Amino acid sequence: MTTTAPATETNETAETAEIPEAAGTAEAGETPGTAAGGGLGTALTTAYSDALAEVYDEIYPATPDLEDIADFLLTLTASGASVLELGVGTGRVALPLADKGFRVHGVDSSEGMLARLAEKDPEGRITPVHADFAALDLGRTFDVVLAPFNSLCCAVAPDEQIALMHAVARHTAPDGHVVVETFDPSDYHVQKKNEISTYPVPGRGAMIESIGVLPASQNMMVHNTLFLDGEPPKSATTVMRYLWPSELDLLAGIARLELSARYSGWREQPFDGGDSRKMCVSVYRPLS
Template sequence: MTTTLGNALYDQKLASVYDRMYPIGHDTEQAVAFVAALTPPGGSVLELGVGTGRIAVPLAGHGFTVHGIDGSEPMLAELRARDPQGTVTTRLGDFTREGTGRTFDTVTLVLNTFFVAVTKEQQVGCLRLAREQLAPGGRFVLEAFDPAPYHHMEKPDHSMRHLDERSIMLDTLTVDRSQQLMLSTHTIIDGGAPETREHLLRYAFPFEIDLLAELSGLRLVERTEDWAGTPYTSSSLRHVSVYEADPDSPWGGCR
């Protein structure tokens, strides 16, 4: 598996089906409520990997100033179509390499998007940028799956998603445990020739993320299993983790 940045950007084809891959449902509503409760009234939110605005657009509807970064122009085009009033401002860019030069009350990195940084150095770089973009008293929220079940996979996994009555997506998942890399392929079958896209992710365990966060000048404030606040336990398969800048961090100031 090769480890290049930008491998998990969503192109035109994936952008066109993204909202059917992750339809807005209860979980999205809970995510919006969670971030809204964390952010001061009328405050500001930065979403890293904002995508089609699944969370950003409803957050702007709560009266927050919402800005999003994404490396995919087709995804940002879908966001603009969802948000014709332009309530969410966006920037085309790589959140693992560049900041906005601004600070925000809340910075979010949801739906496993942290794992697009495919080395631990890139992951630390990404977390440092998140910290630098936090306003005083701000919070950084990261949602990710717990890799434990995948880390022990012995052979590739296959699954299928229903996109609509005329199209499906076949997903395969292959894990390189030695590198903590996960290669997923998405094959879209929608009446034309099947098209396959690949995404490479570097998964990290929750306590590993905490350590990388500490090296980036962040400290964990709370961790729950989901956006509804279910307690995080040994059987949790994902986590929603909230961090704050640690002013006493011996690592925080250096890049």
């Protein structure tokens, strides 16, 4: 894989979260899924993220893998490069990127997630963007567009996924990179019964997650119930659509992006089906 220097001022505008009109953003209090361009997936996932934002970092604690993402991006570009993270959440990925010198814009439709990010980032190192990423048009490009931790699977239907991939492409500099993390869905695709998992919320309770799969539409119904001490149980449901690696390449091709590398982890492990975590890290470049 080649290493490219970060783009210069040509792809930069002022560091701002302001979004041009008609860009499909959601105002506070409005259901993002009903904002221009927002789909069912956006509405569902936003409500789901708002419900889980307060425990998100406890359920998915920071792991060394997250530090690896910054090192992986440094194999593609240089410190100081601009990064657009789709689905920034609480900043689990974005903040370690900022530590390594990346200039990160983080998009999320969930005000709850962005509020947690703001608490963790009092210096404002990450530029938050409250918007539906499938309808995003910031009027500028980035050296890297990053969609970690299955964010692209939050679009629940093929037409939403195509719109999302076009949004990815229009924010990628001509010499930039698109980096997408998805999971290999082989096991889920043949799952016959709901998979139930329990996650501890340390010192406060637990979360039970149930995942059911509709293989014909590649949808996963994800239902979570939070049991926190002294509080009534709180439930949240969302839908995702899993993507096969070949399907991801097809979507990328529709948006004029071409696969340049694929790994099964952030340390460039070969993608050969031998990885038990079933991670799929795909790198795309814009077609000229």
